[in-house]
Amino acid sequence: METVIDTSNQRIDGREADELRPIKVTRHFIKNAQGSVLIEVGDTKVICTAMVEEKVPPFLKGQKKGWVTAEYEMIPGSTNTRKSRDRNRGKIDGRTMEIQRLIGRSLRSVIDQTMLGERTIWIDCDVIQADGGTRTAAITGSFLALHDALSALIEAGKIKAMPITNFVAATSVGIYQGEAIVDLCYEEDSNAEVDMNMVMTESGEIIEIQGTGEERPFKKEELQKMLELGEASIKKIIAFQKDTLQD
Amino acid sequence: METVIDTSNQRIDGREADELRPIKVTRHFIKNAQGSVLIEVGDTKVICTAMVEEKVPPFLKGQKKGWVTAEYEMIPGSTNTRKSRDRNRGKIDGRTMEIQRLIGRSLRSVIDQTMLGERTIWIDCDVIQADGGTRTAAITGSFLALHDALSALIEAGKIKAMPITNFVAATSVGIYQGEAIVDLCYEEDSNAEVDMNMVMTESGEIIEIQGTGEERPFKKEELQKMLELGEASIKKIIAFQKDTLQD
Amino acid sequence: METVIDTSNQRIDGREADELRPIKVTRHFIKNAQGSVLIEVGDTKVICTAMVEEKVPPFLKGQKKGWVTAEYEMIPGSTNTRKSRDRNRGKIDGRTMEIQRLIGRSLRSVIDQTMLGERTIWIDCDVIQADGGTRTAAITGSFLALHDALSALIEAGKIKAMPITNFVAATSVGIYQGEAIVDLCYEEDSNAEVDMNMVMTESGEIIEIQGTGEERPFKKEELQKMLELGEASIKKIIAFQKDTLQD
């Protein structure tokens, strides 16, 4: 791996500032879903499934277009302190809402909805172990599950060509002790001054960018460094996705 | 494997009437929980975690006794047709309720609550792939997760001795095309005339028995055959559990 | 009443081990329902109504079959400590769920759904006084309400013949201080080592059996004794049902 930003400070887990955690993907992890992967980014593990439903939501009816929607949830054992199930609170918490809307928007932006036909692809991201970056791992993984589900639709003769217009992947960047770092683990994330999630395409275009000054506002120069670091890292992740789909 | 009931009819998946599906257990599957296993019974896969909370529910306060409680959920991709999340319906469905109450009762019946001290063990059973027998796999697996969590409590010096008084495991039995069979897969379960879940201890005593004539009432003789078959099978499963804990 | 099992220990309320509490049924208790009974089993009192709706749930549409479904609830004053209404908790508790599913399955198993035609019979069991055995009283009583509602449908010329294929009744059995007893009142139920609900037909076949070792696992011999006792008792209850319907 080439170095994007020179740094001598070692991180909590010994990584360089611009070093991603190891990524591992197990395709066809669940037999019932048309597409399914287990994605592991360091200790973060997410099951992503893509299931096809042969109808669209009411607002799309009769428009000859398809839909991609996502849901996200963490199993109770995924976090250090047991996470109470959403169903027991009778409502979905705000963080979960934000995340699943982000996943849905990210995937829709690289899909030609007309080529998909009048069907819905349900993306489900179930986090079974959480160590930071669950939402970005979910995007990277569910793109692959979506790809597999669409390939299955092609094989089944239901659609003619691949409706995916671009590869998409995501990672987090942040400012930690004044320095820009990539792919924050939970401990880094909890202590970062700035936290930013980036979703980008293969061609380096931005699909979504969400940056928050958790501890303090951040300077435009810091934003620029994070953008640079994020872009270089997402390029690596997309290369990995391409390898994975070759297998 | 010895044959309990003589039969020449092969089953859907080629098993004999008294033949269990292969069982596989991966211990320490999730790093955050004190006990966690992935149990696979044929194509049925359940993540079982056991997490310790250092307090008891209000009704046990001050009684110097502990509590074991269980929750059960299926991820949407676990079933052939995507299963809508409980949280979206705003309520837990009746089947889920029944199952998690069964798991909780089964485990509590082999725990010395006084030895456990004033703490709660939360058992979570998240089904990631469903092919029949998810509740019995959940009991068999969560017993192991519970065992690991309690061993951890002993190692940490929080409890003095193992509060488990007996091994417990579960399986399903049923009447399918007039014949008693064990460990029904989904397709068998959907077509069985009678379906019965059994939870038993190592010594062959019954913790819970729930039999339902789905298609028709069943005869006492059929009940006797199922009891016999269930007992023999649970003995094999408990032997497997013991092997697993040796590793 | 003839004695099934010889016993000299008197029970809390002076009954023999195999002695049922007095049963009283008031038919046509509520004028608005096609079938309605007030059933009293000792101090347990349940209003059971059967109401006809001329449509079926979505999953049965177009199949030329009917449906029977049940709901169960306790009024707040039915228990010693006031029972908070389900509606205030915003969810149905697990016990209620289990019970109403049991009632529904029990009644459906003795109905020829095709003869019923495309209509739903709603069974409602509202407990107005609880002293143990509310679920089994509800089954015994709602069978009668169902019978009356179906007779009304025949009289009205809506169905040609009685869709009931078998009589069904239920009772509880248990192990209390080491001895098998039948029809446990609340105080016995709270202290029983084993509690088992049995639903059987007139011909002695089993519709549902649910046994739980509340305090300890139970032996197969105990199960056999309870089965025997339950069967003999349900025979008596069904005889009583037949008398009631003669009136």
Place this chain on the structure above:
Amino acid sequence: METVIDTSNQRIDGREADELRPIKVTRHFIKNAQGSVLIEVGDTKVICTAMVEEKVPPFLKGQKKGWVTAEYEMIPGSTNTRKSRDRNRGKIDGRTMEIQRLIGRSLRSVIDQTMLGERTIWIDCDVIQADGGTRTAAITGSFLALHDALSALIEAGKIKAMPITNFVAATSVGIYQGEAIVDLCYEEDSNAEVDMNMVMTESGEIIEIQGTGEERPFKKEELQKMLELGEASIKKIIAFQKDTLQD
């Protein structure tokens, strides 16, 4: 019964305009509640229970005053068309809300909250058969249940004297085909031009008055006639309550 308003038109059920339906009260109807009555007003039947809880709601804590609160519900079989349970809709409907608040206010207005001490009386009104006037029957009946519960508290030495300061009862009046009538049955109520509920004390003072022009606004003269008719009728009901408590 003396005639308050001269009328020659017979009503649907043959009553005179100023004639109440027969009232029947069964005290001690439910054994678990400190006070409980079954009140029947014509075909309207309501179980009213009064249960004591030895604490007050948060807003009254430490004020040395008690509280009386009411809940109201109809069982599904109480109405001609099956009434779906509140718990299934996940919310209490507006009509139910209005009614239970009315019952609570009516009873609180005749209670010396200081004499009651720091305890709550829970009033539960469960309608088992509805034929108009369920809310007024519930007030008349629950006053009696409350009286019995308070007598029990006196007997138990928990309070020194009866905290009830006045008798209270309720009835409905209305304008039906231009004429003022009392105690409307369901059919009258559905077709009345004006519907008014009155809650009054023994001394003829008003606790609550709620009049609605369902079909058209109503004149002041009509209001006066209804007030007169209601007052005379509530006097009769309170006389009946006094008789009942003598038994």
Place this chain on the structure above:
Amino acid sequence: METVIDTSNQRIDGREADELRPIKVTRHFIKNAQGSVLIEVGDTKVICTAMVEEKVPPFLKGQKKGWVTAEYEMIPGSTNTRKSRDRNRGKIDGRTMEIQRLIGRSLRSVIDQTMLGERTIWIDCDVIQADGGTRTAAITGSFLALHDALSALIEAGKIKAMPITNFVAATSVGIYQGEAIVDLCYEEDSNAEVDMNMVMTESGEIIEIQGTGEERPFKKEELQKMLELGEASIKKIIAFQKDTLQD
């Protein structure tokens, strides 16, 4: 303003017993709604909107009649102590229910539903500042919003003539320190012995009357005084409404 009841006691805010607070109405306050007013009655401020939906609720389908329905809510800052949002409690509180049902009934009673055609007018009353009398201000104001929305329908050629059959307005009356007063502000309302809301038409007929003895039952003479005072005051308010619609 002429004096209805002679009184020398000045009120908290210096008003005479029969003196209304100043009323101010801003029409066309919200651009998106067909009718919308900001009504201010003293310090009470309510935004009332009337929006047209070109369909009716299921129970009116095919009857060639329209519907008017109302919702009421207070923003959190409207009260002295912040009012938690209904959505956070997961249910609408009883007071809100009562109020919005009252508003809906009041407006429907002066509408010719047939002339309205098969459409629904949604009335929304959002209280932005509360100082007593929010429900009566809401009725007075939403009548004007409804009038404007219906005028817009006429202008658009959707209905031929004004379906309003009568003007309607509302105010509160009460007994405060033994004296009948009108249009209670929050402080008076909190301390009044009796509180009564009146909804009347231009011709002095009653649409709704709801009187409650908050602190004590009230005498018939007190009721008469309140009725007189309310009628005179509503006449003044309706005169004000007419002026407003001239502008």
Place this chain on the structure above:
Amino acid sequence: METVIDTSNQRIDGREADELRPIKVTRHFIKNAQGSVLIEVGDTKVICTAMVEEKVPPFLKGQKKGWVTAEYEMIPGSTNTRKSRDRNRGKIDGRTMEIQRLIGRSLRSVIDQTMLGERTIWIDCDVIQADGGTRTAAITGSFLALHDALSALIEAGKIKAMPITNFVAATSVGIYQGEAIVDLCYEEDSNAEVDMNMVMTESGEIIEIQGTGEERPFKKEELQKMLELGEASIKKIIAFQKDTLQD
């Protein structure tokens, strides 16, 4: 206003690409809240209140720090098509969740929580008319309401100095027909290719940035243009805020 980016294309409402809509603020709009403003940005109107509660949420207890939290809601008449109330759906929609979390984070990032003491400031943003940019108007306005509430705390002697560390304001930027524009109205927002919300401090540092490629991914150059335009615009808005607080 000086021009930041040269452009000759006029916008829908005649503005230049870098031209903000007119902003109007009415302070002390609601008398009950310690701070309250009505902010109008073009046709978008939001009531922002800041109310003080003298306690902190459980997770901050005993830490000698305060908390600022926000809620956001739209009244039904605020949008072209009536917006159903959140309370009726029984859940807060995802968009609302995202917005109120954004408002809370933005304000907390410019507050010294220690200087605030153990109290909570509740920010409520109620949109009464919506024409795009409601969330950024809510941030800009609620900063002023917060400022007023904190000034009131200082005057009341409850806190010693102003805990605000920086001014904060927000606006939206976007790419519309290939060009970067600021402060999008509803019609522009619905058709923009890219939509980005920016929250910045007086010193030009970023608190939050959220950009979404609604129609297509966007280039880094477009991001840079939007950042520039947003920064210049927020500077103008903060100047306006300062003027407002002088009054």
